[in-house]
Amino acid sequence: MFKQLCAVMMACAILSGCAGKSGSELYGEDGGWKDDVNIMDLKTTGLTDKLKATGYDVVYFKLDSSELNAEARANLAKQAVWLKDNPKALIVVEGNCDERGTTEYNLALGEHRANAARNYLMSNGIEAKRIRTISYGKDKPAALGSTEEAWAKNRNAASVAY
Amino acid sequence: MTLIRFFVLVFFFALPAAAELRIDVTGARSEPTPVAFPDIGAYTPETQAIAADMARVIESDLVRSGLFRIVNRDAYIQHLASVSDRPRFADWQAIKAHALIQAQLDAMPDGAIRISFRLWDVFMQQQMEDRVLSTAPDGWRKLAHRVADIVYSRITGETGYFDTKVAFISETGNQRKRTKRLAVMDSDGANVRYLTDGADMVLTPRFSPNMREIAYFSYKGGQPRVYIMDLATNASRLVGQFAGMTFAPRFSPDGRKLIMSLATRGNSDIYLHDLATGQTTQLTNNPAIDTSPSFAPDGKKIVFNSDRSGRQQLYVMDADGGNVRRISFGEGSYATPVWSPRGDYIAFTKIKDGQFHIGLMRPDGAGERLIVNGWAVEAPSWAPNGRVLSFFRQEPWDERGAGGRTKIYTIDVTGYHEQLIPTPQDASSPAWSPLLH
The missing domain is CATH 2.120.10.30 (TolB, C-terminal domain)
Incomplete structure (x- = not known):
């Protein structure tokens, strides 16, 4: 292997007439041969489904509110435990609203809900970098239909692991 | 011509301004104002087709505003063959039209279409508008909205909004x-x-x-x-x-x-x-x-x-x-x-x-x-x-x-x-x- 490499380098030097620069212009000082990148298999498949299966992935809110009630805080505390048990998992917290508000206000409200959940997870020791937030306003309802029951389910912050 | 204008001016100023046809769009609800809108005069198959389409759009704009209704065309007594025909106001008063839109569509030598139209106050027997507008034939829809805007604007005193x-x-x-x-x-x-x-x-x-x-x-x-x-x-x-x-x-x-x-x-x-x-x-x-x-x-x-x-x-x-x-x-x-x-x-x-x-x-x-x-x-x-x-x-x-x-x-x-x-x-x-x- 070493002999072959020497032969290639010599041939290259002879052809180009400048031994010191072979390859460096294209690949920088390290050359193109450096290969100490270590790819780790985190072996964490199905994170989305796993978090969902816990039932702690979603917390619900009162009408027009982004305040976490006792049940929501308890769920988030358990979600934080799950995140600690699955340290390689990242989450996006999706903030949602029922359809009984205006589009723009609901975008803001969804954002506030997602961040209320995020802040509580952070206060339970989860690093900020693991949690992204997004608001879907009233445009990603979890429950179908225009009923009080559906609206209650759609006022949520839902964590999706990946 | 100058003489006519002089007399129109004298006539106009001799009357209280409120007598002119005017719809107050900010006021209480009122019945739609009846407008007579005879077919737009057109003299070639091409302009006849466009004129019919334009008439539909103009009528639809005016009616959709809620401020106007078009008097049933079967009731019209006078046949206005061209935009230069003088309306017989008694004929239009008889069918209870308050305004009359008289229009004609012509093809220009360069291929453009040209609409000439007049808006009349039937009771005052006065011309409220006399306009000639032109565009390429494929702009007929916009042209129609513009005509409706002018009619709306002249009668209500507000800017039109159809050509939007x-x-x-x-x-x-x-x-x-x-x-x-x-x-x-x-x-x-x-x-x-x-x-x-x-x-x-x-x-x-x-x-x-x-x-x-x-x-x-x-x-x-x-x-x-x-x-x-x-x-x-x-x-x-x-x-x-x-x-x-x-x-x-x-x-x-x-x-x-x-x-x-x-x-x-x-x-x-x-x-x-x-x-x-x-x-x-x-x-x-x-x-x-x-x-x-x-x-x-x-x-x-x-x-x-x-x-x-x-x-x-x-x-x-x-x-x-x-x-x-x-x-x-x-x-x-x-x-x-x-x-x-x-x-x-x-x-x-x-x-x-x-x-x-x-x-x-x-x-x-x-x-x-x-x-x-x-x-x-x-x-x-x-x-x-x-x-x-x-x-x-x-x-x-x-x-x-x-x-x-x-x-x-x-x-x-x-x-x-x-x-x-x-x-x-x-x-x-x-x-x-x-x-x-």
């Missing part, structure tokens, strides 16, 4: 998988043009004052933010670089700035973004939700929505964010305030007792009046004359996620004359364009 566009969100699919596309159409629902393909959900389009751009909100790339689309190229550009979600955009009256909300880390405040320099100024700083800002037409004040009092209310502040004061005090939640282009009203959405309403109030909050109500009505947008609003209604979804139909309507500031704008698919979030001419 409406940007909106075209919706398809069920509640689980709703596709929302940015689209524009003529004010009567014709010429729908789709501007996005539906791959990314888009919301809340708003025209720039010069009508060359639309600001809108999109989930493009999985990151919800405000974009501006150039209507000439259909290319969109991201507005600014912000660590958070930008939403609720509207242009300043001079078109140089965009006012919008920025939500970061669970707080939504209002920001002013200079489109030329990229400079951004924070206007509100409050832990509550501040959103839906809208400029006064003089650019000096901004109305917005905030829940800082515990419930959504409307506030007015100076353009630099100073001098904030609350203007809404009624029961319920107030949202989406929009300042009229005339400056005299602020339109809003109100949610009270499980019902949605579109309402109006003066900029100081006085004179609140609800003009539309329904299970879900939202997104008032002013016609450029400030006398008509568009908005949308939504129906409830059933338990399988079907239904939820959205449709765009227009209504007068009086609260009368609600009219559907027919669209090929469901349609929401209308944004009326400025006047095109």
Whole structure:
């Protein structure tokens, strides 16, 4: 292997007439041969489904509110435990609203809900970098239909692991 | 000719001004004014076809305004063969027409079409308008809207609004998988043009004052933010670089700035973004939700929505964010305030007792009046004359996620004359364009 490499380098030097620069212009000082990148298999498949299966992935809110009630805080505390048990998992917290508000206000409200959940997870020791937030306003309802029951389910912050 | 004009002037000044045909669009409800509109004269097969189409559009515009009705053509006594024929006013008075539109369409040697039309006050026996307009044949629809605008404007004293566009969100699919596309159409629902393909959900389009751009909100790339689309190229550009979600955009009256909300880390405040320099100024700083800002037409004040009092209310502040004061005090939640282009009203959405309403109030909050109500009505947008609003209604979804139909309507500031704008698919979030001419 070493002999072959020497032969290639010599041939290259002879052809180009400048031994010191072979390859460096294209690949920088390290050359193109450096290969100490270590790819780790985190072996964490199905994170989305796993978090969902816990039932702690979603917390619900009162009408027009982004305040976490006792049940929501308890769920988030358990979600934080799950995140600690699955340290390689990242989450996006999706903030949602029922359809009984205006589009723009609901975008803001969804954002506030997602961040209320995020802040509580952070206060339970989860690093900020693991949690992204997004608001879907009233445009990603979890429950179908225009009923009080559906609206209650759609006022949520839902964590999706990946 | 000069002599005739002299006599017309003498005649005109000899009468009280109020005697002329005039509809007050701000007043109480009145019966539609009867207008006689004989067939548009045309003398070749080509112009006859276009004239018939134009007559339909003109009639539809006038009737949809709610202010006019066309007197049944079977009743017409005089046959006006050309636009130069003098009306026999007794014949038109006999069928109780208050106004008469007399028009003729000709083909020009260069291929253009030319409409000549006169508007007559039948009782005063006076000519109110005498106009000749021309365009390429494929511009017939716009030409027809322009004629209707002139008639509307001459009789009401208000600027017309038929030759305008409406940007909106075209919706398809069920509640689980709703596709929302940015689209524009003529004010009567014709010429729908789709501007996005539906791959990314888009919301809340708003025209720039010069009508060359639309600001809108999109989930493009999985990151919800405000974009501006150039209507000439259909290319969109991201507005600014912000660590958070930008939403609720509207242009300043001079078109140089965009006012919008920025939500970061669970707080939504209002920001002013200079489109030329990229400079951004924070206007509100409050832990509550501040959103839906809208400029006064003089650019000096901004109305917005905030829940800082515990419930959504409307506030007015100076353009630099100073001098904030609350203007809404009624029961319920107030949202989406929009300042009229005339400056005299602020339109809003109100949610009270499980019902949605579109309402109006003066900029100081006085004179609140609800003009539309329904299970879900939202997104008032002013016609450029400030006398008509568009908005949308939504129906409830059933338990399988079907239904939820959205449709765009227009209504007068009086609260009368609600009219559907027919669209090929469901349609929401209308944004009326400025006047095109």
